[in-house]
Amino acid sequence: MPVAAVATGYGGRLTVDLAALKRNWQALDKVSTGALTGAVVKADAYGTGIVQASRALYQAGARFFFGATPDEAVAVRAALPEDAHIFVLDGLFPGAAPLYVGERLMPVLSSLPMLEEWLQACIARNEALPAALHFDTGMNRLGFRLNEASIVRRMIDQLGYAPQMIMSHLACADQPNHEKNRTQLALFTSVMAQFPGVPASLANSAGLMTGRENHFQMVRPGIALYGGRAVTGRRNPMSPVVTLEAPILQVKDAKTGESVGYGATQTLARDSRLAIVALGYADGFFRSLSSSNQRGGGRVVVRDKYAPVTGRVSMDTIIVDITELEEVPVPGEMVEILGANISVDDQADVANTIGYEVLTSLKGRYSRHYVDSGTTT
Numbered sequence: 281m282p283v284a285a286v287a288t289g290y291g292g293r294l295t296v297d298l299a300a301l302k303r304n305w306q307a308l309d310k311v312s313t314g315a316l317t318g319a320v321v322k323a324d325a326y327g328t329g330i331v332q333a334s335r336a337l338y339q340a341g342a343r344f345f346f347g348a349t350p351d352e353a354v355a356v357r358a359a360l361p362e363d364a365h366i367f368v369l370d371g372l373f374p375g376a377a378p379l380y381v382g383e384r385l386m387p388v389l390s391s392l393p394m395l396e397e398w399l400q401a402c403i404a405r406n407e408a409l410p411a412a413l414h415f416d417t418g419m420n421r422l423g424f425r426l427n428e429a430s431i432v433r434r435m436i437d438q439l440g441y442a443p444q445m446i447m448s449h450l451a452c453a454d455q456p457n458h459e460k461n462r463t464q465l466a467l468f469t470s471v472m473a474q475f476p477g478v479p480a481s482l483a484n485s486a487g488l489m490t491g492r493e494n495h496f497q498m499v500r501p502g503i504a505l506y507g508g509r510a511v512t513g514r515r516n517p518m519s520p521v522v523t524l525e526a527p528i529l530q531v532k533d534a535k536t537g538e539s540v541g542y543g544a545t546q547t548l549a550r551d552s553r554l555a556i557v558a559l560g561y562a563d564g565f566f567r568s569l570s571s572s573n574q575r576g577g578g579r580v581v582v583r584d585k586y587a588p589v590t591g592r593v594s595m596d597t598i599i600v601d602i603t604e605l606e607e608v609p610v611p612g613e614m615v616e617i618l619g620a621n622i623s624v625d626d627q628a629d630v631a632n633t634i635g636y637e638v639l640t641s642l643k644g645r646y647s648r649h650y651v652d653s654g655t656t657t
């Protein structure tokens with residue numbers, strides 16, 4: 281483990297609001313009435329902590345979990361009661377069938393070799409081990425090609441094997457008016473016709489939030505659970521889950537014309553007061569949030585006021601301009617990096633990325649805290 285395992289409590293502080301996470305799952309579950317609402321917990325539950333997040337989502341009512349890798353799925357299995365159903369989105373890794381069987385994991389099978397290997401495992405154990413089938417309806421990422429559906433059908437029919445679920449994934453669900461959504465929906469419906477009676481799943485968060493026609497028997501939200509914006513250009517209705525704070529190390533006054541940070545990319549246009557904050561790109565505060573004379577960068581909140589990043593983001597520190605603050609903050613005082621005033625998407629927009637990347641980059645050197653209805657651990 282990295283040094284963060286011995287968190288002394290002096291560095292940055294990441295707080296995950298499990299009550300908000302549960303509220304978000306329940307809100308999405310209301311929208312998807314008629315379909316089961318799963319929970320995607322890949323990438324350490326979008327940076328929030330896979331064990332704590334999975335337990336909270338289970339408490340909220342989730343019983344179907346999606347990890348990307350076998351390691352993630354094993355972590356969920358260990359964290360949850362027996363009646364949790366766990367899918368591995370990456371599918372079946374060669375040779376991994378015994379692990380999946382032992383841990384009761386369901387691969388999302390996406391290629392003929394994967395299907396072949398899984399059916400061999402079924403034959404060897406004389407058991408219809410549950411799995412999902414993933415069809416590629418236009419993303420050219422994981423999934424069987426549509427013209428493989430008849431081969432898939434034949435392979436499973438030979439054994440009398442019934443898949444647990446068939447699924448596909450939308451490429452443009454975040455843009456509800458994109459015509460690709462309609463094309464993929466139509467193609468998925470044609471695949472469903474070849475697997476009558478098998479439950480179907482198409483929607484991620486955005487697909488769930490933009491159309492009932494995408495719901496089918498199971499929806500697979502990820503980003504919206506964690507408070508991120510799923511649909512572009514709409515107000516985000518989800519509760520923020522993550523708060524990130526970092527302490528001020530030093531406050532200093534600097535003069536007009538002096539430069540700030542590596543590369544001397546920013547020159548002060550006025551006499552300024554600067555705060556040096558203990559967090560940098562090694563903690564997921566992207567270097568693309570740097571500021572220069574040509575271009576503004578990210579911002580943080582000091583004593584309820586926005587303070588812009590000045591100069592380049594360093595590995596361990598950022599420099600923020602607090603000239604506008606009436607009082608002088610003291611070393612050790614916490615600065616809001618993400619939270620009530622700065623959403624993950626606000627920060628992502630400035631960094632020219634997406635909220636998903638902000639969240640999944642939250643694996644820095646801060647201590648982690650979990651709050652649930654007012655209690656902290």
Ligand SMILES: *Cc1c(COP(=O)(O)O)cnc(C)c1O
Pocket residue numbers: 320322369449483484485486500501502503504510
């Ligand atoms: C990541 C993922 C999801 C969840 O997507 P969000 O946009 O985070 O809701 C659903 N399905 C698949 C196949 C995924 O890879």
